[in-house]
Amino acid sequence: MRKTKIILSLGIIALSFTACKQTENKQATEEKTTATPAKEVKQTSELSFKETHVNKVYKDYILLKDALVKSDATTAKQVAEKMSASAKNEEIIRLAKDISKTDDIEKIRVLFFDLSKQVETLANDNITSGKVYKQFCPMAFNDTGAFWLSSEENILNPYFGEKMLRCGMVQKTIQ
Secondary structure, eight states: OHHHHHHHHHHHHHHHHHHHHHHHHHHHHHHHHOOOOHHHHHHHHTOEESSHHHHHHHHHHHHHHHHHHTTOHHHHHHHHHHHHHHOOOHHHHHHHHHHHTOOOHHHHHHHHHHHHHHHHHHHHHHEEESOEEEEEETTHHHHTOEEEEESSSSOOOTTTGGGGTTOOEEEEEEO
């Protein structure tokens, strides 16, 4: 029975890894064969929200995500501190302050996941134009999975950085 559970667990891990690897290979092929249309770039710049503070929080969120993609804890902390000053949501302020106080990149990533849940609610409730992509990596946090938001459809995984940069998929488009 124990051997069966171990074999089953290894099979699930292998499938998750294969799925991420296939996504990475597909994206690499697409990047080599297609250029980003100007329309997509323009659409990203047209992203706006009903409330000004939501726009600021979302921009800081994206900067924080980008810092995590690069595994840059120093920049992540600086951006989070800035976010805590512009946010109005108490939970976002608390999470941003917690991020700004730690040097541990893995702890920042855990807090970032909690922050992503809060920012998703803001985006859903306030988007007026453009698109926000909810992206998901099934391997994050010991295969429990985690999502993040992006202004681009292209996957850049903040939970693994360079280790598994392209692991993930678009789960939902918020418009």
